[in-house]
Amino acid sequence: MKNTKIIRKNPKGMPTPVGNYTHITKIPRNSELYVTSGQIGLDQNGLMPQNMNDQITNTFNNIKVVLDSEGLTADNIIKVNIWAIDKIDWEYLYAEWEKLFGNDYPAMTIGYISELGLPEIKIEIEIWAAKA
Template identity: 75%
Template sequence: MENEKITRKNPTSMTAPVGNYTHITKIPRNAELYVTSGQVGVDRNGQFPKAMNEQVSNTFINIKTVIDSEGLSAENIVKVNVWATEKIDWDFFYSEWEQLFSNDFPAMTIGYIAELGLPEIKIEIEIWAAKV
């Protein structure tokens, strides 16, 4: 039944999203909710690359690792919050984004801020997911 699936919509009564995201995502009542801590651009050796795009790549690797650990996939992701301390290269970001998601994009919020938890962190991405 439709009410037993995660559904994503862009209302026709408003303009389309300005990026690869969905305006609204509905989570059915019987879904189990998963919320990650913000994933950052640290590599497997605990190092933060200086380049923003390398941190973006590592962040997406870390997102995939954390969702895989719970048997989740991109289709379970319903909301993404992105914080960055410097300008995001959107062409690069979306190339990584589209490797994770097909055309079923989650809701998304992006904010540029002065700093994150450690001075070397340039990007942090928090994931909300649900499994029916």
């Protein structure tokens, strides 16, 4: 029987993830792949809040709009890349993360960098998704 489900797992012998992610996400053969541009904290009026947590909320709202536009859900997300220029309030980010993923986490990478595309952007999140 052909596997048509995205599988997320943490292999035996690996340390427990230090955050809300999975070590491996396996995509079924012949799946459609979706790669988003990095989503940022602009609100629906095109305004960028100065506060990092407000940018996080808007970024997750924008991710949901992008996913919805293609009929995708969090179940389709295979990889999340997060870039931030300021220290992330992980309790706040994970509250937004839980709203999207529950506790079935995709693979994730986080990087702190000196700047993003515009000076007012504090965080940018890129999504990779697949549909079997």
